[in-house]
Amino acid sequence: MTQALKFRQAPSPLKASCHQCSLSNLCLPLAIQDNDLDSLEDIVQQGRIYSRGEHVFDQSTPFRSCFAVKSGSIKTSIITEGGEEQVTGFFMPGELVGLDSMSGESYACTAKALERTTVCEFPIDKLEELTGKLPELQHHMYHLMSQEIQNSHQLAMLLSKNTAEERIASLLLSLSSRFQRRRMSPTNFSLPMARNDIANFLGLAVETVSRVFTRFQNQGIIRARGREVELLNVEALQMVTREFSRQGCQQ
Amino acid sequence: MTQALKFRQAPSPLKASCHQCSLSNLCLPLAIQDNDLDSLEDIVQQGRIYSRGEHVFDQSTPFRSCFAVKSGSIKTSIITEGGEEQVTGFFMPGELVGLDSMSGESYACTAKALERTTVCEFPIDKLEELTGKLPELQHHMYHLMSQEIQNSHQLAMLLSKNTAEERIASLLLSLSSRFQRRRMSPTNFSLPMARNDIANFLGLAVETVSRVFTRFQNQGIIRARGREVELLNVEALQMVTREFSRQGCQQ
DNA sequence: CGTCCAAGTTGATGTAAGTCAAACCGTACT
DNA sequence: AGTACGGTTTGACTTACATCAACTTGGACG
Known part of the structure; x- marks a missing residue:
């Protein structure tokens, strides 16, 4: 690690700036008023840089956070007991990863960086707390999760009929x-x-x-x-x- | 319709009693404290009885409510432009139908009663309002939606590998x-x-x-x-x- | 009670995609 | 530059399931 990097990388968790993010019209900020953006910034953590092949999170490890892709891309997949892999999705900048894990103590899938990738991390307890306060944000979460159900149904259709x-x-x-x-x-x-x-x-x-x-x-x-x-x-x-x-x- | 039935069926929307419902340990009440149950009862509407083959809601019609199956069972399916049908799920008593429709103005699928079926109806605006007030209920909604994503991924896996x-x-x-x-x-x-x-x-x-x-x-x-x-x-x-x-x- | 039609079963045949095998990259590493 | 090793492509053969077609069952209804 070079000197320059050491200077720029403050001890994480580093606060991310949603205000200045170019993806604010795709990501969670899309849902909320400008003056509520601060409260979102308060809970978001700047994630680290993942290089190709690195795991952002692993199936069956404790579920802590959802991640928004900032740059790069992520592949999620389920590994069965038999070791078979099933890729469940690809996530590009502005998309939220981890919504399928909100029903248990641990991640329902493994998320792997397909290339050099950066993410923003939303600790789930804080995110839930915040969505309880911001109805538009809650609505948006429902929206995103519903979308993901639809996507998955669409995939099932593709797999079974096409x-x-x-x-x-x-x-x-x-x-x-x-x-x-x-x-x-x-x-x-x-x-x-x-x-x-x-x-x-x-x-x-x-x-x-x-x-x-x-x-x-x-x-x-x-x-x-x-x-x-x-x-x-x-x-x-x-x-x-x-x-x-x-x-x-x-x- | 018999006389007796006419008497029992008051002009809907009839308030349902979650307190007395035998499914309260499976359905939404599962998530909340007894003293909050009243607020859930305030928003739930007793749905009517659907006989086999009747539609509870139709794809592309305005999305208003989620439905909990009370008795009987429901099949949801997507109809493509080409008229092809893809069954996306079966719902049994205690299960919530319509979560895949929370991202748009209209239902994402059609729900059809597979047999004589009764439901409880949760108007979505009131439900969202309530989940904003009851963190455990909000958490449970996330839980249910996440579960549905997982189910659908599981189905995709089944379809593609098995x-x-x-x-x-x-x-x-x-x-x-x-x-x-x-x-x-x-x-x-x-x-x-x-x-x-x-x-x-x-x-x-x-x-x-x-x-x-x-x-x-x-x-x-x-x-x-x-x-x-x-x-x-x-x-x-x-x-x-x-x-x-x-x-x-x-x- | 017989009629009718949808739902279900059984058999024969066709085919899209899987599997196996081998060659061909591109690029990372010594 | 040469080697090595994923990732990708191409070809030959196999297979699980779809399709087509015929038959059976069973419940609704006059």
Whole structure:
């Protein structure tokens, strides 16, 4: 660790500044008035920097906090007794990780940084206390959790009804819109996760994911080199996801 | 409708009595002190009786309330633009329906009574107001929503990793434990849903569900006649669900 | 009590995606 | 520069389950 770093990194927990955060229109601050922002800042802790592969938290360890992704990205997954992994989600800047763990003493999943990642930490007891005082914040928490239930239902639907192509098209479009929300290119981005994670998340074999990527590429729908992806024909992708609406329709 | 019924059914909304409800140890009252129970009773409305097949609420209609199942059972499902149905859950007495709809103006799914069913209705604005005042109730709401996220992740896992037999064994065991919580026989119960619903929920074809049922029956694990089910060998069922933990293990 | 229709079962066949195996990167490390 | 090792791609073969089709059961109802 260099001298310079030592100076900048004060002994954590370091207070984060929601006021100055560029993600305040995506993250929790989105829900509350400017003058209540201070009380949120009072409870949030600046998390440390996680490098690729590091665990932000581990399944079955005591549940203390939810984490908002500040930069980078996080993958959450459940590990079964048998050692099987199931990826349950990918989290990008402005998104809140840990909502599935609010029903027990310990984390319901493991959160792993997919790249160099920074987070803000919200200790759960303080967060609950605060949401009790700020109805809009409470409402937003309900909103976020409900959203996550819906997302998960959507995933279940994808897994049970859709083909490999449809699943991958859906994922690409989901990522695309999430990049767009952050004012980044919706058609030209770099996948934060490995093919393996995509496969696991979508209930496919790695080989299948690979094959679909090349098939899409050959059809001129996308261009992919490693993790770099370019969506050449978004409409075609949307067609693929809705392909299953072929109720007597010939195409 | 008989005379007697007309007398008992006062013009709704009728106030429900949580104090006297036999489900108070499963439902929302579980979370709060006896002296706060009155404030919960103040907001809850006695719902009407739904007969089999009736909708309790419909996807895309304005979201007003969450519903606790009092008797009977409810199936929730999403209908896609293409008209495809995806069953997202089954709800039994004491369970809360509608948590996935708290992020929008309208219900995220359709809730249909699987049999003659009664519910208690919690208007969402009043419920939010109350959870702002009762920290334990707020905590419980977080708990329930988090649980639902976990359930849905569990389902996704089942759908993406497990065989037809494993999925059905899991469902049977889940139902079993939910009957048990209600002090009913965990080994001898009647399925509230049709084979079709089971198939849809588990991402299988009806025929497959049927075949697995008979296979289990031939193996002496269960006895099934229509919707009547008897679990003859719970351990065997548990073995089936964990079968995928065969990492080099010979059995 | 017979009729009817939906729900459930059983059998035969097709297929999307898994599995196994091998080659091919890209990049990190000595 | 050479080696080593994930991650990725491609091909050949297998399989669990879907699909299609026929038959059976059972409860609602005149």
